[in-house]
Amino acid sequence: MNYSELTRVMRRLALEAGDKIMDIYNSDDFEVKVKSDASPVTEADEAADALISAGLRAAFPDVALVTEEQADSHDVDARTFLIVDPLDGTKEFINRRGDFTVNIALVEDGVPTRGVVYAPAKQRMFYTDGTGMSLEELGPFSHDAVGETKPIRVSEPNNDALMVVASKSHRDQATDEYIGKYAVRDMTSAGSSLKFCLVATGEADLYPRVGRTMEWDTAAGHAVLAGAGGRVVRFDDHSALAYGKPGFANPFFIAYAPGVVLKEA
Structure with a gap:
């Protein structure tokens, strides 16, 4: 290629x-x-x-x-x-x-x-x-x-004051409960794959997704975030989010700047 x-x-x-x-x-x-x-x-x-x-x-x-x-x-x-x-x-x-x-x-x-x-x-x-x-x-x-x-490059986050981005159309109680595990300085909402890009540019530190997504929803944003030094992991065990899965459905995931200390689900 x-x-x-x-x-x-x-x-x-x-x-x-x-x-x-x-x-x-x-x-x-x-x-x-x-x-x-x-x-x-x-x-x-x-x-x-x-x-x-x-x-x-x-x-x-x-x-x-x-x-x-x-x-x-x-x-x-x-x-x-x-x-x-x-x-x-x-x-x-x-x-x-x-x-x-x-x-x-x-x-x-x-x-x-x-x-x-x-x-x-x-x-x-x-x-x-x-x-x-x-x-x-x-x-x-x-x-x-x-x-x-x-x-563009991810932030060097302060875990005592994180900036979190969450879905605009798919925000729910489970997402809020997970975000509540962190010390949050501020929050913003965004639609679509822009959330990955806000983490990639350092405008946010953490994007948790507790909801249904497909690989076509996330692949491009994931690539951009990875190219900026960020990571995307499964919500359940913090292993890398993989692609090419049967049916192309994603598990819940977390996108973040590596300096964020992830909380357990």
Whole structure:
């Protein structure tokens, strides 16, 4: 795999998909359908998925592709694969809250090694470069030329005063009870994979997720966080969160800056 070429392609496809998403987001109305798992899907999800899938298959025809919106791709059994959530945070999109992202990642031997997370409504873009280090690109963005970038790095947390980020749409009592085990300086809420990116930039120290997620929800953010020095572990035993699991469902997990002293579940 040519990682520099992968970064270029993922970045461009994320921007192009973001343009399609924002055209629909800014329209007067859009259709919302319900999938078999009762989750919502919009024409923006479908348009972004078609664009990204076609682009990845053209650029990397020999690499398996898993994408949320194509059920037949969920039968993929490969150690190396590309994985896509074309619009993570559909509820945020529907409610016009802006906290939604385009997510594209590469998984190798169970580990997300490269990824891009683009939040088109917030004009924030995070990705791993050819070496696997994570950057934030500062807008305005051009499809053809990379603009100003800055390296990102996790915080050096003070365990007596942690900054915690939690889900905006999926916050529950179990999450609050776990957060209550820590000395928390402040909390913020964010939707979609932006939570991983806030830990990656040092804007937060800890992101616990006590709720259902799928690998396409987390892989790109996980890659960005890892490239910034962060970690993602299972909630139950603090082992590394692995990818390529049958069905692609995740266990509960914790994303954090390594200086955080994790509490038991």
